[in-house]
Amino acid sequence: MVILGAGGFAKEILQTLEKNLSIEEIVFFDDVSLLSPNDIFNKYPILRSKEELKNYFETKGPNFVLGLGNPKLRAMMADLAKNLGGILSNAIDPNATIGEYCSIGNGATILSQACISNSAQIGEAALIYYNCIVTHDCHIGDYVELSPGSTLLGRVKVGNFTQVGANATILPGVCIGDNCIIGAGAIVTKDVPDNQIVVGNPAKFLKYNS
Missing domain, CATH: 3.40.50.20 (Rossmann fold)
Incomplete structure (x- = not known):
């Protein structure tokens, strides 16, 4: 390997x-x-x-x-x-918790103490760090990075190449676009279009991500 x-x-x-x-x-x-x-x-x-x-x-x-x-x-x-x-x-730590009824894409990296609930879909080469929580019916795109302690609540969608910062929380049903950055500790309460950087509680637009 x-x-x-x-x-x-x-x-x-x-x-x-x-x-x-x-x-x-x-x-x-x-x-x-x-x-x-x-x-x-x-x-x-x-x-x-x-x-x-x-x-x-x-x-x-x-x-x-x-x-x-x-x-x-x-x-x-x-x-x-x-x-x-x-x-x-794939590189999936045996100390991660993954529901039986999930879809895990090729090349996914899921580290220790991550928790992925039933009906979640994880894209190709997604990176899910320590202590992340991905709850039911979330859809994670390709090459997404979920930093330590981030939480995605039910039905969240995260687009390709997006980075979610440490301890950020995305509320149920929110859609995050492609190539976005969610700042550390942010609380995302509404949809984020492609190529945006958002920060804060509640998360607000900061600038565009090149």
Whole structure:
């Protein structure tokens, strides 16, 4: 299994993978921070080029997970790895609570103590952090990031590439557009159109997200 990225969030993903895989089955990929050490925690090697990554997929196995937080960067790296023969895989912590009647998209990352209720739909490569709550009939788009402690109440919809800040709460039935940012601690009481940044309680428009 390859973890794309070798920074702070990649190390958090490692905590989940270590519960199911041996040391020999995990490597990292980082072709940007070339001056950093060549391994993580003196155990896990870092692949340093696209050629190394392609060779790993061909000889060791094609599965990879996304060890990056930013939604657009996650999508870019996923496309890169897929083009080299990789297969996007889920990283779901066994200490997350997920209802039996949920739909979880390919490549989703769901960390410890997250809670996802029945009838929720989670999109491709969505990132659901520690202690997030996603209640019934919520619909989470592709490459969404839900930061620690965020809460989505019933029937909330969150568009693709949107980021929901730590401890933010989105009230029932609210629709959040694509490429939005919901500020940390915000209470969202009404719909948010595409490409907006909102903050506060109640959440109000701050500026457009480029």
